[in-house]
Amino acid sequence: MRNQQYPPGPAGEFFIGSARAFASDRLGTISQMHKMYGDLVHFRMFGRHAYLINDPDLVRFILVEHPEFFHKTPLFKRATRNVIGNGLLTSEGEFHKRQRRLAQPAFHHQRISAYGDIMVDFTRAMLDEWAPDETLDIHEEMMRLTMQIVARTLFHADVADDAHEIGEAITAGLRSATRRTTTPLAMPEWVPTRANRHAKQQIAILHQTIDRIISEHRAANTDQGDLLSMLMLAEDDDGERMSDQQLRDEAMTIFIAGHETTANALTWTFYLLA
Numbered sequence: 001m002r003n004q005q006y007p008p009g010p011a012g013e014f015f016i017g018s019a020r021a022f023a024s025d026r027l028g029t030i031s032q033m034h035k036m037y038g039d040l041v042h043f044r045m046f047g048r049h050a051y052l053i054n055d056p057d058l059v060r061f062i063l064v065e066h067p068e069f070f071h072k073t074p075l076f077k078r079a080t081r082n083v084i085g086n087g088l089l090t091s092e093g094e095f096h097k098r099q100r101r102l103a104q105p106a107f108h109h110q111r112i113s114a115y116g117d118i119m120v121d122f123t124r125a126m127l128d129e130w131a132p133d134e135t136l137d138i139h140e141e142m143m144r145l146t147m148q149i150v151a152r153t154l155f156h157a158d159v160a161d162d163a164h165e166i167g168e169a170i171t172a173g174l175r176s177a178t179r180r181t182t183t184p185l186a187m188p189e190w191v192p193t194r195a196n197r198h199a200k201q202q203i204a205i206l207h208q209t210i211d212r213i214i215s216e217h218r219a220a221n222t223d224q225g226d227l228l229s230m231l232m233l234a235e236d237d238d239g240e241r242m243s244d245q246q247l248r249d250e251a252m253t254i255f256i257a258g259h260e261t262t263a264n265a266l267t268w269t270f271y272l273l274a
């Protein structure tokens with residue numbers, strides 16, 4: 001019998017819990033859990049307790065109202081650290097609060113509306129390239145579009161030439177991080193497996209690109225109206241600014257957090273419309 005102190009959810013298999021179901025069909029498993037057990041589901045993965053939250057008020061409770069009760073797991077932090085370092089998505093507590101305060105002005109309403117024209121321009125340019133009756137991979141198109149937008153708004157950079165390379169590097173980095181959070185028995189990253197070597201190489205490309213953009217910004221030494229300039233100029237109460245390392249971590253975080261999510265949302269919108 002299930003222990004009643006936990007919310008409802010699938011019993012799963014001996015020891016591995018729901019791990020096999022997740023590995024074979026993550027989206028199907030999550031949808032099924034929500035359909036069968038509701039907005040708060042409890043399940044196990046390799047003996048660990050896990051919860052699926054599907055209710056906006058509960059999400060708000062966790063992320064906004066009471067983050068002090070909820071911690072990012074060491075597994076998540078270890079897996080993502082190599083890709084996005086100690087940025088807003090991975091940091092916690094006082095450090096997170098400080099970084100959050102420093103980054104806040106970059107997301108002011110006025111600043112965001114100024115990005116609207118950039119979004120429209122890139123979208124128009126993409127549509128001009130589409131031909132009637134052509135078959136397109138809509139996810140690829142949306143990834144390219146949102147990456148161009150985030151690169152311009154975040155870095156004042158044109159990544160059209162590098163887009164493919166950067167896209168591949170991000171996908172490899174994210175895949176490696178996801179594999180680590182969902183497969184606890186994955187080979188440690190220092191083991192030179194093919195997948196590990198590939199991920200390492202791709203992450204290095206990504207870091208080099210971001211570092212190049214940061215040093216170009218430092219050299220220009222002016223507010224270029226982009227997010228990176230805001231992050232560079234932001235000062236905390238003691239007049240301290242972010243180091244290059246911190247800038248890279250936050251820039252990588254926003255670059256990754258800000259484009260794949262949006263591309264996915266757009267792709268699913270097209271799917272539903274179709």
Ligand code: HEM
Nearest residue numbers: 063088089090100150253254255257258259261262263265
């Ligand atoms: C449909 C689009 C998006 C979705 C579904 C989405 C989803 C999320 C979720 C679920 C979190 C919370 C993660 C956690 O704390 O565990 C998050 C955090 C975050 N997102 Fe997004 N996001 C989207 C778009 C964006 C965009 C466009 C940007 C920036 C340009 C962005 C930047 C961030 C940042 C910086 C955080 C960390 C905030 C913090 O902890 O202080 N996201 N996002």
